[in-house]
Amino acid sequence: MxxxxxxxxxxxxxxxxxxxxxxxxxxxxxxxxxxxxxxxxxxxxxxxxxxxxxxxxxxxxxxxxxxxxxxxxxxxxxxxxxxxxxxxxxxxxxxxxxxxxxxxxxxxxxxxxxxxxxxxxxxxxxxxxxxxxxxxxxxxxxxxxxxxxxxxxxxxxxxxxxxRKLEFDGTVDDAAFEERYQMSKDKARWKIISTSGCDLDRGIEQLVEAVGRLGEEYSLYIFGNSSMKQEDFIERKIMEIEYKNIHIFGPLKQDELKYAIGMCDIGVVNYHAKDMNNKYCASGKLYEFIFEGVPVITTENPSLKALCERFEVGISCNDYQSAIRKLTEEYEYYQGKAREMSKKISxxxxxxxxxxxxxxxxxxxxxxxxxxxxxxx
Structure with missing residues (x-):
């Protein structure tokens, strides 16, 4: 061996x-x-x-x-x-x-x-x-x-x-998780999750504005690592415009992330196109959402756009507000396609x-x- x-x-x-x-x-x-x-x-x-x-x-x-x-x-x-x-x-x-x-x-x-x-x-x-x-x-x-x-x-x-597929490792405490994030108490009809932190290059500011304008029927949960400067910028923006439906947290372990995605309706996969690494991104985040049966909204990077068009598991569009509206209007269709794809990949x-x-x-x-x-x- x-x-x-x-x-x-x-x-x-x-x-x-x-x-x-x-x-x-x-x-x-x-x-x-x-x-x-x-x-x-x-x-x-x-x-x-x-x-x-x-x-x-x-x-x-x-x-x-x-x-x-x-x-x-x-x-x-x-x-x-x-x-x-x-x-x-x-x-x-x-x-x-x-x-x-x-x-x-x-x-x-x-x-x-x-x-x-x-x-x-x-x-x-x-x-x-x-x-x-x-x-x-x-x-x-x-x-x-x-x-x-x-x-x-x-x-x-x-x-x-x-x-990649997220797995429970038996360490997540449902009660403690709910006490901290209170996702089950959120009365919004549509819960949206992004796991890219407050990375401004990835368009998080535009996503926050889009969900904020859509109103109280929508909530955005942001998880992931962020620099203090970027997180402070987004938090100040939320306070200035008085958005009540945006929630920012840090990174999660895989069992916590699986739990959080399962509580949401839409996953956001966002990258910029300023360099080759991001333009031709190979996102594991997309598969994490798909395996949980959650349809996605992605930026228009070539690899993400091709996957959305091929499997119809979501919408690839840099206009977050219109993409969210379109996806929620045809939600059962896109959710069905996400579940269908999750059975085809392994x-x-x-x-x-x-x-x-x-x-x-x-x-x-x-x-x-x-x-x-x-x-x-």
Missing amino acids: RKIFFISASIIEYDGRLRELIEVSKSIGETYYLTRSNSVTPIDEHHIIFTSRGPSTYINFLLFCFKTARKIGKFDVIWADNRKALIPSFLIARLRKHPILIQDARELYMFGDVRHFIGKIGCLVEIMLNRKFDIIICANKERAEIMKRYYHLRMMPLVFENV VKSNRAGLKHHVVKALETIERDRSGKYPEVV
């Missing part, structure tokens, strides 16, 4: 794609996975938690990766989750007997799209190291084609769609597809490195 060292700097409780990738990795081989976590208790005996915080966090992360690699001992594959894991994965591989390198490239930020210095460094790291990895995975076909051209890759990246099949392609690629690389080929009869 292959031994895999999976490296991620993400918080596992809040990262659905990370959890899915780890499950695929476990199905391929014995997987030791290093992640951040809100808990001090590992999920299982192979889970290693990185806990450092502060200005030297990334340096500490690098050192922790090296220390963990020594403890694990020999392994056949290093799987890097996103750009922060690229450097430790590559350096550890250089110090070992060249384990096979896999990278999940979940972001698609181009050097010219990024304004801040740290982001540009990250782009340069990807430009230098992406071609050094044996297998690259991304989130949709559009991204795969762009990456192959931009990074001059030898092979087309594998595609692993963000098909998290298990999505995992199995990636496993098949990764194993096939691993076998080819292992055969090429060993020089052993099957005999031709």
